[in-house]
Amino acid sequence: AEIDAIANNEDAPTFENTIEEMERAGAALDRAFTYYGIYSANMSTPEFRDVQSELAPKISEYSTKITQNAKLFARIKAVYEQSQREPLEADQQRVVNLIYKRFEMNGAELDAEKKARYAEISKELSSLYNDFSNNVLHDEEGYITYLTEDQLGGLSEDFIKSAAEIASANGKEGMYAITNTRSSMDPFLTYSTERELRKQVWTNYYSRGDNGDEYDNNEIIAKILRLRKERVGLMGYDNYAEWRLQNRMAKNPENAMGLMEAVWPAAIALVAEEVADMQALADEEGVSITIEPWDYRYYAEKVRKAKYDLNSDEVKQxxxxxxxxxxxxxxxxxxxxxxxxxxxxxxxxxxxxxxxxxxxxxxxxxxxxxxxxxxxxxxxxxxxxxxxxxxxxxxxxxx
Known part of the structure; x- marks a missing residue:
């Protein structure tokens, strides 16, 4: 109702009666979205994920209905164009620019047929994004590596204590749990002497959503890419990157690729040098291995100690x-x-x-x-x- 009142206002569009009123509108719903976001990002459960799956397309419909409101956008555009001739105060101008660009980038100027297809795609994408995130979260919660006491070599007392508490909370008293999160994975890969377990922990983490089961994200990713391309194509863009980067620092895909290609050779050379140092150290120890990704952190720490006399544990204090x-x-x-x-x-x-x-x-x-x-x-x-x-x-x- 608040948005409709702004859109149907018969007075000439101004910053105060259009942009400022838009910023005021929906305060109660914004609070509801805040609580929804807290549960989604901090307190997710299987039950809440079911709620998310139901609400995601409805939230998309609500958002699209606003950005495709022709009367509302006409008022926004009028304020924006006036501000290009007679600039507003810096903070007001910034808000006008952001709102105008958001509407423009979300199909506000499309014809009725394209708007309808845009809305359909956005609704489907909202469900796919939700499914993708929930699948990753499921695999973070579902893949836990349990250790016995004789598999704790190299790990710090604090880490061992924490791992024991997590295992106990999961009904595995007397064992030690490495959860499928970066905060648990990183120190384990850095200090554990158990190479096969390092491989298991590394594989679990980097295979989230890629395990060929009901929580696999590969098909979802393919659908997202296809729908993104179709959606931006409705607005005349060649690809998603072209649309996404227009109001970012890079501005266009060519600039982004140019930076990556400029940095890439030096990055590859540095990685090759670092891996060579790791391999040399492993060879000196008489370990018959070829350095693999699950060895990087472990041997990088050893190289730091040997080459630079730098112990990460000493820095932790x-x-x-x-x-x-x-x-x-x-x-x-x-x-x-x-x-x-x-x-x-x-x-x-x-x-x-x-x-x-x-x-x-x-x-x-x-x-x-x-x-x-x-x-x-x-x-x-x-x-x-x-x-x-x-x-x-x-x-x-x-x-």
Whole structure:
């Protein structure tokens, strides 16, 4: 209703009655999407994935209905074109540019027939993206390598303790679990003396969604590529990369490939040199192997110790989580004049016991900036990798 009211406004389009009103619209739904995103990225379960599968196409339909609203886009375009003649304030101009480009890139100027096909493709893609992510998450949760006590060679006491706790939580008391996540895989591949287990752990991780079972992503990937190409073709683009890069730093596929090809020869040469050092060290040890991907981290660490007298374990004391958190706060303070104050546990809601919260204020004025949530640990149901998101945005609409 809010979007329809903006689109059907009979007053001449302005930043205030079009762009600003769009930014205000849908606040309640945005909050619902925030909670949906928290569950999706941090607390996923098989039951929630069923909900995602049901909602993904509906969310796509909702989004497409907005970007294909002809009256709404006409108002956005009018404000954009006026701003090209008479530029707005920098922050307002930025918002106008972003909204106009988002609508343009999502088929707002297509004819009715192409819009209909665009919407169909977007709906199908939303389900495919959801299936892809859920399949990867399933394989991260489902492939766990269990070790016995005689298979712990090279591993640190802290890592062994953590692996024992995970195994116990999974009903494997007395064993040690290597989960199918980077935070578990990396240290195991770096320090474990068990080559066959290194191979198993490496294979599990790099085969997520590629195991030839009901959670295999190969067919999904092929469908995604075909549909992406068809969808951007409706708007006159030759390929997905051409469409995707137009508002990114590279601007076009040629620039991106040019950079890759410029870097590639040096990268290949460096890898060849590093692998040669690893192979030489393995040969010196009398190990009859050819260096494989699951050996890289293990022998790279050995080369560092032998060639540069650098032990990664000695560096770890400076890279403890508390110290790194302090360093992040220090940098933010220097750059933005922010101050971080820990929020007492239980004072604000969190979605998992691992999450810690800080109140952020301006050093000089004491003005509240917001809350900063830190959720640093991998766990089942949580999206892997390092990433950040926004749960509640700040606006200056009301002063």
């Amino acid at each position: 400076y890279l403890q989580l508390d110290k790194l958190t302090e360093a992040m706060h220090y940098v933010a303070g220097e750059l933005f004049d922010f101050e971080f104050t820990p929020v007492e546990e239980g004072k604000v809601p969190v979605f998992h016991p691992d999450v810690k919260v800080w109140e952020v204020t301006h050093k000089k004025t004491g003005e509240n900036v917001g809350l900063w949530y830190l959720d640093p640990y991998a766990r089942p149901g949580k999206r892997s990798g390092a990433w950040a998101t926004t749960y509640r945005s700040h606006t200056t609409f009301d002063g």
